Amino acid sequence: MPHSVKGVVAKSKGAPVSVETIEIPDPGPGEVLVEVKACGVCHTDLHFREGAINDEFPFLLGHEAAGIVEEVGEGVVNVSPGDFVILNWRAVCGECRSCKRGRPWYCFNTHNAEQKMTLNGEPLTAALGIGAFAEKTLVAAGQATKVSSEAKPEVAGLIGCGVMAGLGAAINTGEVNRGDSVAVFGCGGVGDAAIAGSNLAGAHTIIAVDIDDRKLEMAKEFGATHTVDSSKQDPVEAIREITDGNGANVVIDAVGIPSTYEQSFFARDLAGTVVLVGVPNPEMKIELPLQEVFGRGGSLKSSWYGDCLPSRDFPMLIDLYLQGRLNLEKFVSETITLEDVEEAFHAMERGDVLRSVVII
Numbered sequence: 001m002p003h004s005v006k007g008v009v010a011k012s013k014g015a016p017v018s019v020e021t022i023e024i025p026d027p028g029p030g031e032v033l034v035e036v037k038a039c040g041v042c043h044t045d046l047h048f049r050e051g052a053i054n055d056e057f058p059f060l061l062g063h064e065a066a067g068i069v070e071e072v073g074e075g076v077v078n079v080s081p082g083d084f085v086i087l088n089w090r091a092v093c094g095e096c097r098s099c100k101r102g103r104p105w106y107c108f109n110t111h112n113a114e115q116k117m118t119l120n121g122e123p124l125t126a127a128l129g130i131g132a133f134a135e136k137t138l139v140a141a142g143q144a145t146k147v148s149s150e151a152k153p154e155v156a157g158l159i160g161c162g163v164m165a166g167l168g169a170a171i172n173t174g175e176v177n178r179g180d181s182v183a184v185f186g187c188g189g190v191g192d193a194a195i196a197g198s199n200l201a202g203a204h205t206i207i208a209v210d211i212d213d214r215k216l217e218m219a220k221e222f223g224a225t226h227t228v229d230s231s232k233q234d235p236v237e238a239i240r241e242i243t244d245g246n247g248a249n250v251v252i253d254a255v256g257i258p259s260t261y262e263q264s265f266f267a268r269d270l271a272g273t274v275v276l277v278g279v280p281n282p283e284m285k286i287e288l289p290l291q292e293v294f295g296r297g298g299s300l301k302s303s304w305y306g307d308c309l310p311s312r313d314f315p316m317l318i319d320l321y322l323q324g325r326l327n328l329e330k331f332v333s334e335t336i337t338l339e340d341v342e343e344a345f346h347a348m349e350r351g352d353v354l355r356s357v358v359i360i
Ligand SMILES: NC(=O)c1ccc[n+]([C@@H]2O[C@H](COP(=O)([O-])OP(=O)(O)OC[C@H]3O[C@@H](n4cnc5c(N)ncnc54)[C@H](O)[C@@H]3O)[C@@H](O)[C@H]2O)c1
Pocket: 041, 042, 043, 044, 047, 161, 162, 165, 185, 186, 187, 188, 189, 190, 191, 209, 210, 211, 212, 215, 230, 254, 255, 256, 259, 260, 276, 277, 278, 279, 280, 303, 304, 305, 306, 348, 351, 353, 354
């Protein structure tokens, strides 16, 4: 029997989101119905509602979630009803050319539920194939990763996107190591996770850069050793000064606009690495002196989802959290209801929050 539940829908570009009654089919083969317990508000949800990702409206938003498996479809073996799971947007296929080369964290053909959830009969596009600002959601079995139920849903869910994306940008993509210097542009949920990841990896110097002093204060709590307010001083000069005139070994752009990318490029030491994790919009372009791209050596990388492998990384991060080595609670600025998502976007735009988390 289909399930009628409440969900947060973005109907058209830039319009405020609304809570609607949506229909969810029973799980088919390889699908899982999840009772959502908590879902964080990520900037990518706002990008979807702004039409900056694609124009496949209406969207069922929300993608940073944890919940309990309610029902599984035919052939599902990785999870069972009652399991506590974090949802992921990288259900590796095992078949694409990247998976076959033994690099599933770049999987080019990740799985989502085959059946669509609907609003008044119209198919919804689930944000990142998840759609978890809803009482229940339908995902592909590989999108549900079982973790210890000792973790609270409001913190566990954050691993499903922002925390994993930021932390992975540092430790997987940027390969931050002991003794490295790191600079992070943009200290929202993603940037602060990159700071926490750099700290866990043993970075010696961690420079937080933001245009909002409140964000810089919070960044210190995640392990930033230095802060730079780039609305008041040139961040490239400031980072060079902190790193003996050299620039940082790894620079992570967790904003994703041309100016921060350019600053990241020039704030990096020779042979250093730039990691772009912030999501640009389709109109953005950058211009860089090609001679500098060549002459500085090193690498310019992009990080999708922190190059994570959910089955490997989610349980590991939950363990670190349960051991008290990764303070996920600090990311949660407020807990809210489904009705409050639109206001949470405004709080994010004002810079008032790191993460608003919907509790269902
Ligand atoms: N690559 C991925 O897999 C992935 C996953 C999740 C989110 N993201 C993206 O990461 C970005 C950050 O997400 P978030 O949820 O942390 O957003 P957020 O809005 O919470 O944080 C962004 C931060 O950047 C700061 N900022 C804005 N302009 C700046 C500038 N010019 N210089 C320095 N700092 C500036 C803001 O003050 C804020 O603290 C978004 O673009 C989001 O879409 C990427």
